[in-house]
Amino acid sequence: MNSTFWVLGAVLLVGLCPAIGQNTAAIARLPQTTREEILARAKTFANHKWTCSAKNLHASCYANYRSDWKDGQVITGIPYNWGGFDSPASFDQKIAKGMAAGSHSRYGVLSCTAGIDCSGFVSYCWGIPLKSHTYTTSNMRDIGGELKSNWFTDLQPGDALDKPGSHVVLFTGYNPDGTFNICEAAGGPARVVCHKTTWSTHKGFIPLQYKGLY
């Protein structure tokens, strides 16, 4: 029995080591960034001004698409686009090409729309290149360490609040009344917005700190 135990242990170790090594290497490869840079990126999304034209109201790949916007409307904030991971620059390029501005899950993930979703937004703010939608709310913990401190007093701007399978937001600071501020890409406002919020509307969210901070 003893020998079986050691053999199994050895097999387990051999099996796990590469995985541990890969994870450590993945963290080491994460882009390094500062909290100031994270907040600055968030602002570029929330403050991005763009004008919707008639060609951005229709999605060429989905007939029953209904736009959130109107022709000629000047909007502040990159549109919410479920499954999307556009930077402000790539969003502008796609809008200029006539792609539709933003989308919701009810239309599915569309290749003919432009914008960003919640996990794409937080990933981008943390400095992750948006070449593909690598991180979702379910694997954000691969790049964000869970915070064990007092969440009501010890979060820092640039941390995230993540509810796996649901939503993730960027924490930007506490208010004197104990509430807090966030930036998020969400379907309700249909774009990236920064606003005050309460703890009660974020029950079940888990605070995370980006692992590539320096």
Added chain:
Amino acid sequence: MAQPYGLILILLIAPATSVRLQDGVATGAKQARKVPLTRTVKLPVIQLSSPNANEKQGNPAALEVWPGAEDELPEGPSGFDVFADGSFVIADPLSLRLVVYDAQGNFKRALPVGFAADSVTVTNEGMILAREANTDAVHPLDREGKPLEQAPKLSPMPEATLVRGENKGSISVGASPGLPAGTLAVRFDEKGSTMVSLQAIGTDSGLGMFVALEATVPEGGADGIDVRKMVQRYSPQGVLVAESAWIPLDYFVPPVDELRVRKGIVYQLMTTRTEVRVNEWDMNER
């Protein structure tokens, strides 16, 4: 919603005149009344199954909810307010309309505003201010939904300050006609629980100040952020006179307008998968 400019609140302007709160009860005052949930009005919901679905056909009373998906929050009614007669106006953003129900929850009329509203405010004069979710533009409407030229300028709610770790805070109230500016002392006393936020949610002529408190859950245990929430009512003299029971927080669609106050009643909007609930706590004196 009760408006701050309607404030008739006698404020505490100097330590000599302030009411000191001890153990949640003002010195010399009677115990704050605990107010259980008074009633719940339930409004019908249609949960959409596809963007083309027309499940609502024939039922204008039904509000629309989209259940969301992996990495997407549900969408649906997140804004509401209460008219002076107790009837409700609820934002139905997926249908680009507002819907008015009487105080019992019976459908009265739909206001096809043509935009997705995420927040609604009813002024003391009965005007509706609907905020367009994707632009933040505020649209003034009459009770029938007809656009109005000008929106009244509403004063913001008084600012609150939490004294972290001490279960107390204060609310600074600007001067209102005939009254000086001052500070209301807010206190929360429950063993094993810490107040983590406080917000003024309404002032009502003659009824004083309504304050929403969030507090930690004793012993915790739940994964992630977990809090409890209640509303306290302070008299115009700054005395804590009533406290709601802990309010339910199992939101399906996160509210923008979570709580409203009208005529001493606290209203909560709670959109679930199957219905929209308007929970009420009557904080008036008995």
